[in-house]
Amino acid sequence: MTIQKSTFDLGVPWEDAAGYAQAVMVDDTLxxxxxxxxxxxxxxxxxxxxxxxxxxxxxxRDQMAQTYANAREVLAHFGCTFDNVVEEVVFATDIGAALAVMRGVRDDIYTDVAKPKVTNTTVGVTSLALPGQAVEIKFVALRTRG
Structure with missing residues (x-):
């Protein structure tokens, strides 16, 4: 059985170099x-x-805000918003700094009245892929049929 999937890239240099897509949609799961x-x-x-x-x-805060802005672009490509997000996993080189700013950044992103209605796992790591990178966030979203 072949899985039907749709992919999207942002056009940054490391996508081709590392050989991955920014997002993959399978059925209604992004x-x-x-x-x-x-x-x-x-x-x-x-x-x-x-x-x-x-x-x-x-x-x-600056890196996290830009991270969410980039995720917004990926979501929009598939007709989704942050209201479609059901899970996020945050990887941070400084867990204390991440936890200190996360709620404020996320309150500007998630529009649900009881913000945010999303599962979250936050993980402290010793380093990330790029020099100077302090945070990375992966997401899973469900596209609703309308």
Whole structure:
């Protein structure tokens, strides 16, 4: 049996180099690869000092906000919004900084009155893929039929 899937890429350099898609839609389930706080050209916003185990909360906030902005673009490609998201997994190099800013950033993203109605797992990690990267967030969303 062949799975029918639709994919989407943001056009950043590492997609081809690493050989993956930013998102894969199977039936009504959208699996979004870990998003990070990069601009359209692939450069990070507010890069953390290279090799830093702790980061300023403003670095985490800036990268996290851009991460959600990038995820919004991926969701929109498939006709979804953050209201369709059912799960997110946050990977952060500084768990304290992530937890300190996460709720404020997420309150601007999720529009449900009882914000946010999404499962969340937050994991502290020693490093991420790009130098200066402080956070990465993967998502699962369900597209509703209308």
């Amino acid at each position: 699996y979004i690869s870990g998003q990070l706080g990069h601009r359209k050209d692939g450069t990070l916003v507010s890069p953390a000092p290279d090799g830093a185990q702790s980061v300023d909360q403003s670095v985490m």
